[in-house]
Amino acid sequence: MECKDFKDFIGETNLSGLTDPPDELKQHLRKCGSCSKEYQEARGLGDLLASVKTPDIKDEYWNGYLGGVMSKIKNTKPGSTLADFYKTLLIPAAAALLLFGVYFSDTYMPLVDEMIYGDESYTSSLDFIMNEHSEAMSKYLLNTDAIFLTETLFPDTESDSGTDIRNNQ
Amino acid sequence: MKTRKATKGIEIGSSMRLSDMSDEALVEKTLEGSDAAFGELTKRYMQKSYSIAFQMVGDFETAQDLSQDVFLKIYKSLHKFNFKSKFFSWFYKILMNHCINYTRRRKALKFLAFSEIFQSSNNALDKNDILKYSDEETTEKQRMVRMAVDQLSPNHKQVIVMCDLEGFPQEEVADILGMAIGTVRSRLHYARGNLKKILKKYLNEI
Secondary structure (H helix, E strand, O other), rough: OOHHHHHHHHHHHHHHHHOOOOOOHHHHHHHHHHHHHHHHHHHHHHHHEEEEEEOOEEEHHHHHHHHHHHHHHHOOOOOOOOOHHHHHHHHHHHHHHHHHHHHHHHHHHHHHHHHOOOOOOOOOOOHHHHHHHHHHHHHHHHHHOOOHHHHOOOOOOOOOOOHHHHOOO | EEEEEEOOOEEOOOOOHHHHHHHHHHHHHHHHHHHHHHHHHHHHHHHHHHHHHHHHHOOOOHHHHHHHHHHHHHHHHHOOOOOOOHHHHHHHOOOOOHHHHHHHHHHHHHHHOHHHHHHOOOOOHHHHEEOOOOOOOOHHHHHHHHHHHHOOOHHHHHHHHHHHHHOOOHHHHHHHHOOOOOHHHHHHHHHHHHHHHHHHHHHHHO
C-alpha cells in the first residue's frame, strides 16, 4: 500500500470502520510516519463521535411514539395536498362572500343611494339621472342630438373651437 | 399464494403479512387506504429517524417532534413517491431537509434574540423516562463534541451525521442526498477537517 492508497482508504471508510484496519494498511502505517499520524487523528475523531451517539431508548417509549404518529395522521388522507386544503376553505369562503354580497346590496345599497342623492324616491343612480334629466334624455333619444344633450346638461359649456355650441345648431 | 398486481406493478400477496412486505408495497397499501400499512412503515423507520433527528438538533424533545412531523409529511406526500427510487432514500432525504430547515430557522431566530422559543419548556420530555440506561452526567468532552458538530455547516453536518455517526454506507448517503459518491467523500473530507480544527481548539486533543 502506498500513501495515496492509504488516503483513498481513509476517504472511503466511515470512521467507525477504522478500528480494525486491513493487514496491508497496518504494514504501511508501520513504515510511514505521516500516514500513521493521520490514522491516529482519524481514530481519535471516530472515538469522540462514538461518545455522542444517540443513547439507547426504552422499548416502551416506541409504543407511545408510534401512537403519536398515528394520531397525527388520523384526520388526514394519504396524499392530501395543499391544493386540497385550499379547496376545503375556498368553497365555503366563496359561498359566504356571495351571500354577503346579496345581503349587502339588498340592505345597504338603498341607504347609500339616499346618502348620495338625498331623496328617498331615487333607488338607484340610474333613476336619479333619468328623473333629473328626463326632458333632456327623451329629446336626446328622439333627436339623437348629442350637442343638444350637452347644452341641456351643461348650459354654459363652449365647444373646443371656442364658439358657443348653441350657435352651431 | 394468490397475488395481485398493484397499480405500480408491485406484487402484493393477498395473505402476506405487513411485516413481510417491502417498503414500496406498504406505500401502495397505504395509498389504498390502509393505515396499518403506514403503521408498519413507521415502525421500520422510527428509531433511525429519531436518532438522525437527535444528532442533527441535539435534544430529545425536538428530535421527537421533528421525526414525527416527518412521518406526517411523508403520509401527506405519498402520492408524490414515484416508485423509481427506493422508499428509504426518499424518506431520509425528506427527513434531512426537514432537520436542516429547522436548524436554519433556529440559528436565524437565535440571531434575532428569540432564543427562548427554542428552550425546553417546563413540560419537556424527561430523558430519564426514555433512556434504557441511567443517564450519567454528560461529560464536558461530550458537550464540546456535540457543540463542534453543531457548528458545522448544514452540508457538512449531514454527511458527518449520516456516515460517521449513524453508520450509513457512503454509497447509500449519495443515493439519499441525490449526489455523486465523489461529492459525498469530498464533503466528508472537509467536514472531518473542520471538526478536527474546532475540537483541537476546545479540547486540545486529536
